[in-house]
Amino acid sequence: MRYSSLFAKTNKAAPADADSTNARLLIQGGFVDQLSAGIYTFLPLGLRVLNKIKTIVREEMDAVGGQEVLMPALIPKGPWETTKRWDSIDVLFKLVGAGEKEFALGPTHEEVVTPLVQAFVKSYKDLPVSAYQIQDKFRNEARAKSGLLRGREFSMKDMYSFHVSLEDLDAYYDTVGERYAKLFQRMGLDAIKTEASGGVFSKYSHEYQVATPYGEDLIYVCDKCRWSVNREIAEVKDGDACAKCGGKIHETKSIEVGNIFKLSTRFADDFGFTVALEDGTQGKVWMGCYGIGMSRLMGSIVEVWHDDRGIIWPKSVAPFAVCLVSLGSKDADVAGRVSQSASDLHDELAKAGVEVLWDDRVGVSAGEKFADADLLGMPLRLVVSEKTLAQESVEWKERSCPDSRLISQADILESIQSFLAL
């Protein structure tokens, strides 16, 4: 794709309303635009990142047997009353429609998914069931902040599982927990499984926390066995010995990128959802829920993967693998040859399935193009110029490395394929 064809370009000045690193870099890079506090538009480059994150999450949820559905945002008051959460969830956006009908915009979907699965599942033979969606959620936050980390409207993956016994729930909970670790690794995030409050439903839940100095949370982590606990329920302090392995406990700031939660029979009980058991009696239904914030993940990745020049996208979620930069020349003939060479390379790479963004702008200096390439953060930058043409080469620079080198034009595709396969 030609950069000149994108309407949303980089912004030189740091936006006044960017209250965090992720918001500042994503706005400056033209990935997102802030409409209001905690409410963002995803621009073409940002939408590509968001969609790659969604695809990875979808693959991993499918791998644990999740069935994808899409539930509405607009949820009538009825089921919220059934669960007694209409008044107890303080971030519910409430609204009144025609005929004085009341709705809430869903920040979570137990009130929809429980009666939905109940309508189809009658027998223990129909369980377990695991259903997930990737859908836009709403929270009426008193103070939206931290860019994409805490929004009023945001994309979530929420999965709900239904089981005939606590043992079956426990086993599935562990399966999803293991898959979560893999999922975050695929996006370049080293997420630590952390014990957290179980709320009213169960003793513990687990959060997946990414250690970063920019985090809002505080966790305690063992440097040896990686056992971890959220400050909210911690009975250890920095420097303590780990009760599990004797390692040393460290305190660190972190960002929560996902959580898994045993809901016990709480919601099934509210809706009178039971199943016929083998012996003919009716049995309780046990539920788990499993959340990951899609837009929050995007913000978290930027918090972890950036330097003072811009974003450093992990290959798996980069909007394009390659940023191809063609440099100008005062000599129109040279400029024409450089542009043609870049165009040929662009087409060759695109044909081979390499996602390439070509900064084809005319009248923009080399320094400006390099600064934009650093800000945009594609994993690989290739430069075509009068100098590289003379050497039948292309300049190769990986975003995460300081050095550049020349690579022969003939070897470029193979080199890129090796780089991307790593």
Add this chain to the structure above:
Amino acid sequence: MRYSSLFAKTNKAAPADADSTNARLLIQGGFVDQLSAGIYTFLPLGLRVLNKIKTIVREEMDAVGGQEVLMPALIPKGPWETTKRWDSIDVLFKLVGAGEKEFALGPTHEEVVTPLVQAFVKSYKDLPVSAYQIQDKFRNEARAKSGLLRGREFSMKDMYSFHVSLEDLDAYYDTVGERYAKLFQRMGLDAIKTEASGGVFSKYSHEYQVATPYGEDLIYVCDKCRWSVNREIAEVKDGDACAKCGGKIHETKSIEVGNIFKLSTRFADDFGFTVALEDGTQGKVWMGCYGIGMSRLMGSIVEVWHDDRGIIWPKSVAPFAVCLVSLGSKDADVAGRVSQSASDLHDELAKAGVEVLWDDRVGVSAGEKFADADLLGMPLRLVVSEKTLAQESVEWKERSCPDSRLISQADILESIQSFLAL
């Protein structure tokens, strides 16, 4: 995919609240579930259809240079006041958030996209720009009805184009209009471009109407040149001679599946959006908008493509190309061999990239399985039974044809590939 693994199955009884053919068949088939009037959950099979529709629309919008973005549903009151539509759009869902901040849930996005593009586009050289999204919209309908045809929450593709002149807008408007016809054809819909009211912005707009006895609209169409006009602005009646070609005008009920609209400079003017022209002066910005309802399309396809036994999905949007049915037997050995043969065929087809849903249920009669296959409406039904095994064949039945025939097991993949390529 094994049908037994899907939690959402077919429902035998017609739902009491299904007020239209599309809602009845989609609910009975387990494609969607109604949460509230005009508010639906997409179940696994229905979500596959919706996603295929979205993919086709995305390809066609990309082909006319549309840049995909994703705007929020939650839109602050400010821009609605700028365009004086806060009070004039009667279907706005309004809500009040923390700090008494007022929002509307967007039924359309001129209020977001216009200032968004304005922030990046400064010069005539930056135009034209065309941006689209596929996003969930909200309308506070007094009476939601007709299943997926008129919802309170629904998926839309809305595209907005920006131009330096009316001439440029006119040309792009025609380009998109031609593309729309192709897009609908890809989904099995013969959409008639119909003149409709231009509202306050321009003399005419155009709707894409699909003739069906179940439609809510009424249009007049020439049987020769296909010129068409909506009843709302029609100056012809049934049986008149066409003013364009002399053909005969027919009246027909229809469903509007898309529309294109010239917005003139109305919204750009409201936001003070002008661009620097070549001569140094500031010029007006001309806009067009182009809508297609994604969930409405799904409902429309069902209204057109069904019979008294169920849905007949066009191949391009069918959730699966093939419904593979394995029949049981009182003889456990025979049942085992049939099931193994079906399993092998399922795996062979899936490996070759054929989307196949295998009705692997045990203890369900042949009649019930055939009735479900008809209701579900996959383009091709394959049956494996004791009888077909004995002949080293598979029974082949196309959903749109009454007859079935036997096909040799050895030829089945090639036959399917030919069938799908048609």
